[in-house]
Amino acid sequence: MAAPEDALLGPADVRSLAAALGLRPTKQRGQNFVIDANTVRRIVRAAGVGPDDTVLEVGPGLGSLTLALLAAAGHVTAVEIDDTLAAALPATVAARLPERSGRFSLVHADALRVTELPGPPPDALVANLPYNVAVPVLLHLLAAFPGIRRGLVMVQSEVADRLAAPPGSKVYGVPSVKAAWYAEARRAGAIGRTVFWPAPNVDSGLVALTRREPPTTTATREEVFAVVDAAFAQRRKTLRSALASWAGGPAAAEAACAAAGVSPQARGEALSVHDFARLAEHRCAAGERPG
CATH class of the missing domain: 3.40.50.150 (Vaccinia Virus protein VP39)
Incomplete structure (x- = not known):
């Protein structure tokens, strides 16, 4: 009424x-x-x-x-x-x-x-x-x-x-x-x-x-959000540079991007939530995931 x-x-x-x-x-x-x-x-x-x-x-x-x-x-x-x-x-x-x-x-x-x-x-x-x-x-x-x-x-x-x-x-x-x-x-x-x-x-x-349902991923929400925070902390940098500390170095960031099907030369604003979810799955720093 x-x-x-x-x-x-x-x-x-x-x-x-x-x-x-x-x-x-x-x-x-x-x-x-x-x-x-x-x-x-x-x-x-x-x-x-x-x-x-x-x-x-x-x-x-x-x-x-x-x-x-x-x-x-x-x-x-x-x-x-x-x-x-x-x-x-x-x-x-x-x-x-x-x-x-x-x-x-x-x-x-x-x-x-x-x-x-x-x-x-x-x-x-x-x-x-x-x-x-x-x-x-x-x-x-x-x-x-x-x-x-x-x-x-x-x-x-x-x-x-x-x-x-x-x-x-x-x-x-x-x-x-x-x-x-x-x-x-x-x-x-x-x-x-x-x-x-x-x-x-x-x-x-x-x-x-x-x-809506979140992206289908083996990564947790916290793991995905950690990648998001890293990517936009230095939003003018490419993912290879911006994700270096998160991944364990520029080479590891580039490897994670390649495994996720994302260009390491892209910037965070080009990625969808599904892209970030794939990145979280493929973090390549000594087999560890962000906490």
Whole structure:
């Protein structure tokens, strides 16, 4: 169902709640609260959330997106690190959507450390991720909760471009490859600055995620990610040079590339996640693998 108009938070509601809590948004935690009801409705629609979904939300803040999600989903679990916000959100939900409050769970914790959640396991991730930790939080949640089949996250526009970038793109890098291990990512829209309070200094973007199976490989995820980190640590260098420390020397890096069917003269931005997986299988430094 759609959220009743008076259930959602507008600019005056957000400022009133913040004032009542004595809250001053902090840059340290990337606190920029959505104040536009049309924006949260748009996010819920784009995420395709329905009554059969259990949604995981990170950084719910004062509850702008939470309320819109709760009106549409079967259950919403929100993870909030801030003491004041975590304490206040259940009361906001109960006051504005009392008939749905039994379908809401609040976890007061750091999303980077959460490995278990109360209630049904989530099948969707929908969140306005704090800009300063967006990528590590996203990767952690995709790893920790394999039941998440799809997601829609709002992140800094530049980060959205990186997450959705294909091999060969100028902005293709570590976030692009690591996200591709778990899911297909695509840009799903832009969000302006004026829908937030306080308004950030950057634009935001939506990224849609669809879970897929990781590459078929004998290497572990950690081993593949170690190659990715090495390749992009010196992204202007060829793989023969960039992977030297990882492989045990330039010759070993070249041998690993040859065995993986990858040109040692290529650079990391030319490789897909499947290429990196093959490289991890063929590391040639004394028969060892990266830990």
